[in-house]
Amino acid sequence: MLSNYLYNLSTILCSDFFTLESLKTNFLSPNTINEIYYKKLFNHKWREKLLAPIKNTSFSYNYKILKEDQHLLKLQFILKKSFSQKYFSKDVSSVTIENYIIIIEKSHLNYNFVMLVNSEDDVLLYDRLLKNDLSSIIETLNTNSLHLWENKISNLDSLYNSFILLSSKSKKARSSENEFNINNAIKYAEKYALIPNPNYKSFNGIGGDCTNFVSQIIHEGGLSKTQTWKPYSNSWVRVEELYSYLINNKLGINVSDISPFKKGNIIQFYTPQLGKFFHTGFITYELSNGDCLYCCHSYNKLNYPLSEIYPIIYPTLRAIKINWRLLLLTAKE
Numbered sequence: 180m181l182s183n184y185l186y187n188l189s190t191i192l193c194s195d196f197f198t199l200e201s202l203k204t205n206f207l208s209p210n211t212i213n214e215i216y217y218k219k220l221f222n223h224k225w226r227e228k229l230l231a232p233i234k235n236t237s238f239s240y241n242y243k244i245l246k247e248d249q250h251l252l253k254l255q256f257i258l259k260k261s262f263s264q265k266y267f268s269k270d271v272s273s274v275t276i277e278n279y280i281i282i283i284e285k286s287h288l289n290y291n292f293v294m295l296v297n298s299e300d301d302v303l304l305y306d307r308l309l310k311n312d313l314s315s316i317i318e319t320l321n322t323n324s325l326h327l328w329e330n331k332i333s334n335l336d337s338l339y340n341s342f343i344l345l346s347s348k349s350k351k352a353r354s355s356e357n358e359f360n361i362n363n364a365i366k367y368a369e370k371y372a373l374i375p376n377p378n379y380k381s382f383n384g385i386g387g388d389c390t391n392f393v394s395q396i397i398h399e400g401g402l403s404k405t406q407t408w409k410p411y412s413n414s415w416v417r418v419e420e421l422y423s424y425l426i427n428n429k430l431g432i433n434v435s436d437i438s439p440f441k442k443g444n445i446i447q448f449y450t451p452q453l454g455k456f457f458h459t460g461f462i463t464y465e466l467s468n469g470d471c472l473y474c475c476h477s478y479n480k481l482n483y484p485l486s487e488i489y490p491i492i493y494p495t496l497r498a499i500k501i502n503w504r505l506l507l508l509t510a511k512e
Contacts, residue, residue, distance in 0.1 A: 184290050185242055185256065191215060192277075193238045193260055196223035208293045215295075217328035221491075224332065228339050229486055231468060233262040235272070242281075251313045252283040252290075259373075264484065266466040273472065274373060274481040280308040282316060293320050299478045299492060303452050331491065341490045346469035349440035361443040364400030365463045368474040371395070372481035380411060383477060390459045391416045392476035393445055397461075397501060400443075402430065418447055418456050422499065431499040439498035440471040440485065448488075449495035456497065 184206055191202050196219040204212050226232050238260045246253040256279040263272045282294035298305040308316060331338065375381040375388065379395060382388040394415045398404065407424060408414045414424035425431030425445075434444065442465050450457040460475035463482055472482040489496055 180288070181290065184292070185240060188256075188292065188295075189238050189240045189258055192258060193236050194219075195233075196220055206290055206292055207295075208291055211292055211295050214328065217332065221328050221331050221335070224335055225338075225486075225491065228335065229342075229468065229470070231264045231266060231470065231484070231486065233264055236260065236262045245309075246313050248313050250285060251316070252285055253308070253313060253316065254281050254283070255279070255309070256281050266468045266470065267472075268464075271464065271472070271482055273483045275483055276373060276479040278305070278478070280305055282308070282320065299488070301452070302450060302457075338490050341494075342486060343469070345435075345439050345496075348436065349438045349465070349469070349471075360400050364396050364443065364461070367399040368396045368461050368463055369481060372474040372476070373479050375476065381476075382411075382416060386416075387458075388476040389478075390418050390421050393459045393461050394421060396474075397445070400501075401503075402501060418459050421445075421459065422447060422456070422497075425499055425501070430502055432502050433497060434500045435497040438500070439496065440465060440469070441498075441500065442471070443500070445499040445501075446473060446485070447497050447499070448493035449497075451494060458493070
């Protein structure tokens with residue numbers, strides 16, 4: 180029975196805004212359905228502004244029951260969603276693996292979904308719910324992010340202007356040939372975006388695997404390991420340390436204000452809740468509408484539109500272009 184509920188939830192989460200009203204939502208609490216409604220309303224308005232509606236959506240899911248008592252059920256829900264947009268090449272689609280914590284009230288044979296928290300939307304609340312037992316979760320049941328999406332709708336024009344500003348800079352910047360094998364890096368990123376390379380240790384669930392994955396990508400593209408930058412040194416697996424290693428050794432150039440959305444760039448995302456850059460990805464494609472696609476771990480994504488998360492979830496990003504003129508020189512320790 181629970182699986183049927185989760186299938187219905189998956190259908191709701193993957194539907195477009197106009198389909199929502201026709202779907203069965205009576206198992207969702209008022210707070211939960213309102214959050215979903217306003218998030219979908221924002222996404223509809225946002226994609227409409229970018230002229231980039233999504234299509235050909237499909238999904239699969241799995242789940243794990245974490246805690247259960249007489250009245251409550253806590254589970255980890257993993258939704259794999261794929262889609263495309265009109266600006267994509269025919270052989271390219273986006274895939275994202277979304278992690279949720281769901282809190283369910285049980286009543287006889289019915290389930291009432293009272294909390295639905297996406298790990299990337301609210302990293303602190305997700306981690307708190309993941310770690311806490313059911314008795315301490317009760318006090319957070321009325322927590323909701325409705326105001327967050329209402330505010331984003333109100334600030335839609337400002338968010339759009341922020342995106343277009345960086346996008347236009349990338350359009351004006353010339354692409355240049357370099358020694359870095361971007362194709363090798365992209366092939367590696369696409370191959371292991373959703374399932375980690377078993378030859379490397381994965382840090383998913385133990386601090387995050389995003390920077391470890393990007394280090395693998397740029398190494399595959401031609402950047403040599405050193406005594407400082409190697410598996411699993413701090414500069415290999417940590418966001419700030421990788422940035423400092425590349426910039427301080429002149430192996431990378433901060434191009435955030437010049438051409439951030441270029442293929443082959445490393446992108447790092449600022450997480451306001453934590454007050455620091457906390458996530459890393461790698462750009463695999465440039466789109467004709469000024470958007471780009473990227474791959475990452477932790478919130479595993481394959482060729483995912485940057486416009487789906489910037490500046491919506493992450494208000495600030497920085498981009499690093501590898502200084503491939505120095506590629507043949509080992510970074511000086």
